[in-house]
């Protein structure tokens with residue numbers, strides 16, 4: 129649970145889902161459902177596929193629903209066919225960007241160093257990076273979860289100001305319906321907070337630590353009540369406005 133100084137953030141990662149007409153309808157439902165009670169207590173972020181960023185940013189103007197991207201390139205421009213820079217994302221109207229998602233680490237071979245470069249690019253473009261970390265099932269079963277996440281966190285987060293969000297997403301919990309125990313989530317978030325505070329000092333108290341991996345309306349209350357869980361990074365359930373809003377509701381109840 130956010131400690132009162134950290135406003136909860138519920139972020140929806142739509143991954144590679146969304147054609148413009150149904151996607152705009154879903155965004156409209158989210159905006160409509162982000163009522164004063166929710167607005168008073170929780171931040172909402174929707175991260176659609178890149179081709180929808182500009183349209184979403186225009187539709188969301190004045191709604192206080194933030195729009196974010198799912199990835200960015202480290203360089204501001206250049207001969208990088210198919211890539212999108214942080215500056216382009218900001219120019220499209222987005223304010224945040226996910227970096228280092230485990231799907232990109234696994235399928236695109238992104239190392240901690242690459243992720244750190246993307247987080248720095250986000251800072252350069254005045255975007256807030258959401259830096260993702262998380263262990264595999266094999267690593268957890270081997271008792272290495274804290275060590276693996278600690279290493280990822282240290283190497284993926286750039287030096288400088290605490291202008292980032294961290295998302296802890298156990299790889300084995302993503303899209304599987306499985307979640308860690310509340311105690312395991314609490315231990316990991318306390319460990320991450322401690323590591324950030326040792327490195328950055330008191331400023332790290334303001335960093336929001338999200339949990340991600342099979343967050344649904346049915347389990348959001350329990351997960352969001354855990355100490356040092358300041359919100360959620362939601363995949364599948366963020367594609368349904370009612371489910372996404374119900375998860376946001378759990379952050380304020």
Ligand SMILES: O=C[C@H](O)COP(=O)(O)O
Nearest residue numbers: 141302303341342363364
């Ligand atoms: O970025 C979101 C995560 O990968 C979680 O996805 P999920 O909620 O579908 O498990």
